[in-house]
Amino acid sequence: MSDETRVSKPERETVVPEPVESEPTYSPAVDIIEKADSVAILADMPGVSRDDVEVVLEKGVLSIDARLGESRTVGMKLQRQEFELGSFHRCFSVGEGLDPEGIEATMKDGVLRLVIPMAERYQPRRIEIKGK
Amino acid sequence: MTIWEFETMDWDPWRDLSRMRRRVNRLLGELSGTALGGTFPPLNVSTTGEKAVVTAAVPGINPDELDISVENDVLTIRGSREPEKLQEGERYRRHERDHGPFTRSLSLPFAVDADRVEASYSNGLLSIELPRSEESRPRRIEIKG
Numbered sequence A: 001m002s003d004e005t006r007v008s009k010p011e012r013e014t015v016v017p018e019p020v021e022s023e024p025t026y027s028p029a030v031d032i033i034e035k036a037d038s039v040a041i042l043a044d045m046p047g048v049s050r051d052d053v054e055v056v057l058e059k060g061v062l063s064i065d066a067r068l069g070e071s072r073t074v075g076m077k078l079q080r081q082e083f084e085l086g087s088f089h090r091c092f093s094v095g096e097g098l099d100p101e102g103i104e105a106t107m108k109d110g111v112l113r114l115v116i117p118m119a120e121r122y123q124p125r126r127i128e129i130k131g132k
Numbered sequence B: 001m002t003i004w005e006f007e008t009m010d011w012d013p014w015r016d017l018s019r020m021r022r023r024v025n026r027l028l029g030e031l032s033g034t035a036l037g038g039t040f041p042p043l044n045v046s047t048t049g050e051k052a053v054v055t056a057a058v059p060g061i062n063p064d065e066l067d068i069s070v071e072n073d074v075l076t077i078r079g080s081r082e083p084e085k086l087q088e089g090e091r092y093r094r095h096e097r098d099h100g101p102f103t104r105s106l107s108l109p110f111a112v113d114a115d116r117v118e119a120s121y122s123n124g125l126l127s128i129e130l131p132r133s134e135e136s137r138p139r140r141i142e143i144k145g
Helices: B013-032
Strands: A030-034 A038-044 A053-058 A061-066 A077-081 A087-094 A104-108 A111-117 B003-005 B043-047 B051-057 B067-071 B074-081 B091-095 B100-107 B118-122 B125-131
Touching (some): A038 A087, A053 A111, A061 A111, B043 B100, B074 B125
Antiparallel strands (some): A030 A038, A030 B091, A038 A111, A061 A087, A087 B003, A104 A111, B043 B051, B067 B074, B074 B100, B118 B125
16 A cells, blocks of 8 residues: 555644643543554553544644643642643544544543544455356 | 545644654553553543542443452453454544553542442443442540540
8 A cells, every 4th residue: 555645744834833731731642553454553542431522634734732620639639640631632643545534433431532434446356257 | 435534623733742652652562561551541530529430531442341449449350442343345434542451540639439439431431430438537636634
């Protein structure tokens, strides 16, 4: 699959202001797994429920946004902090070998799973050999 | 490659550093036998005078397979996060999510009443409530005379 996709970043103004969110925003750790007929993206977003996550595809850019509810330990004294609860954001470009219309998203135990099928013409197929 | 990260606006050197640190930790952990090298899952600890709440970020595990034990003031969490099982021909394009067996052990500021410890797992967050044991609570001594 080396011949099919070229990176072409969307055209943009010469200066793009970088967004600063009103609350801490983190980039979730992701796995991307290439399968025979699809690509799966798994994103770790602990604390995020199904209703808090938004997946948007626009102009070939797939973005994941999640917002967290309030921590349950409000009012307690924080003694040790190794992670922070905040919002999550990350985006990906979807190449033309994939069929963005067929994206499926599921959320379970704080892991978002996106499955993007390969466009039909890129899917492997078996060629029948004609003749005797 | 048919999918790649869209990074025009959010290039973040700290994120790359923390990924690198995770990889090094994983490598060191593999050498020492605990795959996640004592950094996973990350824990937050909050306390009041009455109880402690320990929260762990462990998305995508089966909570039934977690082993949580308490002895006096020491809380130990053991478990394992299984990697995605790949079929033949499937492969990782990107692999950032930690996996493998893990153990975290904490010494809390006070002894805990082990019988009243409660744990819940929701949306990948493990929350353990540990009430302070009666014996460890400070007592006010009346001064006689």
